[in-house]
Amino acid sequence: MDTVFSPGRYYPILKMMIRRFFHLFFLLCPLLLAAQGAPLQELGIAPEDMRIEQYADGGFHLYIRKKAGMGSVLITESTRDPALRSANYAYRAPQWNPINGDEVRLLNEQPIPKSARIWSLVDSTPEQHSELGAVFHIYIPYILHYGYENSRHGEVYVVDGTYLNIRAFSLPYADYRGAFRDNPFTLEVSQQPLPGPPAGNFMRETEESFSGISGWGRGDLVHSLGPADLVDKIRGILEKEKGKSLDLVICLDTTGSMKDDIDAIKSGMVPMLGELLRDSPGFRIGLILYKDYYEEYLTKAVPFTGNINEFQRTLNGISPRGGKDIPEAVYEALHDAATNYPWEAESRMIILIGDAPPHVRQRGRISETMVRQAAEERALRVHAIILPQ
DSSP, X not given: OBOOOOTTOOOOOOEEEOOOOOOHHHHHHHHHHHHTTOOHHHHOOOGGGEEEEEOSSSEEEEEEEOOTTOOEEEEEOSOOOTTSOSOOOBOEESSOOTTTTTOOOEETTEEOOGGGOOEESEEOOOEEETTTEEEEEEEEEXXXXXXXXXXXXXXXXXXXXXXXXXXXXXXXXXXXXXXXXXXXXXXXXXXXXXXXXXXXXXXXXXXXXXXXXXXXXXXXXXXXXSTTTHHHHHHHHHGGGTTSOEEEEEEEEOSGGGHHHHHHHHHHHHHHHHHHTTTOSOEEEEEEEEOOTTSSOSEEEEEEESOHHHHHHHHHTOOOOOOOSSOBOHHHHHHHHHHSSOOOSSEEEEEEEESSOBOSSOOSSOOHXXXXXXXXXXXXXXXXXXXXX
16 A cells, blocks of 8 residues: 655655454454454454655654544554463553653553653544544654563564554553454555655755755755766766865765666766866775665775776676665764775865765764764865755
8 A cells, every 4th residue: 555645745655565464363353352342343454544654753653544433552563472371562662752652551451650661652642634534643663662671572673574563442542441453564665756856855854964964074065856967966076176186985875766866876977087087186986885774784885996997897786775764874874984994185075975864863883973073083075965855
């Protein structure tokens, strides 16, 4: 099912498919609920009852149509021990969020106190949705926790292929004293170009973050419309360095949404360099390929070379794919560019090329501050080219 987005939001289209999978628990569940006289049809959730939107705020926003007789929803693990000996845990967010952070959830018929800092993915407070009408709204961060320290516990990274379950309750606050029903599904994510003119499809979060990055070393923020002008935009940056020896590192987003742009770089970058740098007193170019956490790779560094034919062979080997969430490992790529190369030339430059922002919250050990300090210590000029989403 294709998700639907409100006008003016520039985010990749997500696809969410409901795959029902039955085992002993799900075979028994309808019988148990029927015995309670529960209106099962009112607690069932079909694909047309949901919308999911992915933002750059670190997660997914799931909207579930509220039906008559449905008092609350809770996101849980999607499978259960058929012998019913192991708990089927609810998922929870690692930190408070404004969507569900203050929602009440009953556990053992008692509200979980706020002091427990357990932020369950629960909603009992419907809101209005432009297409679905009254909905429950669940914020699903990329990292989910489950269980407790004295029992089975861990975390789940929510990306393409993650199994989740919407447990619908007849009563508010995920109260098990009424009827409930499980609705398991699989999250499927794909990156696709947005319709419409490229000029209107720059993601606000990318513009804001790339603007800050380019300001570190008095670099430029450049908007490219895509394959048709990308190489020309790179040329415009490099022309300002004529007559100087140049060390250049390109930080290139290699996720699936960048395929057409990378094809343009493969075909046009080296001929442009050969023409522009013919009389340069010295030139070396390096390359940082980046994707994201839990992808094929986080970053991949290609050493400096002054041989543009060798650089062409490197470009030809790039395979853009992946990209299971919006933010990418931008700061990690820039940090590798700043610290992994022997910078020596008169002009020292990094050009960041991508269509997605860095993570809003720090994911690994690399912070924005670390990147900025590393660039300043080496007198690096950082330019950023932003592409349409």
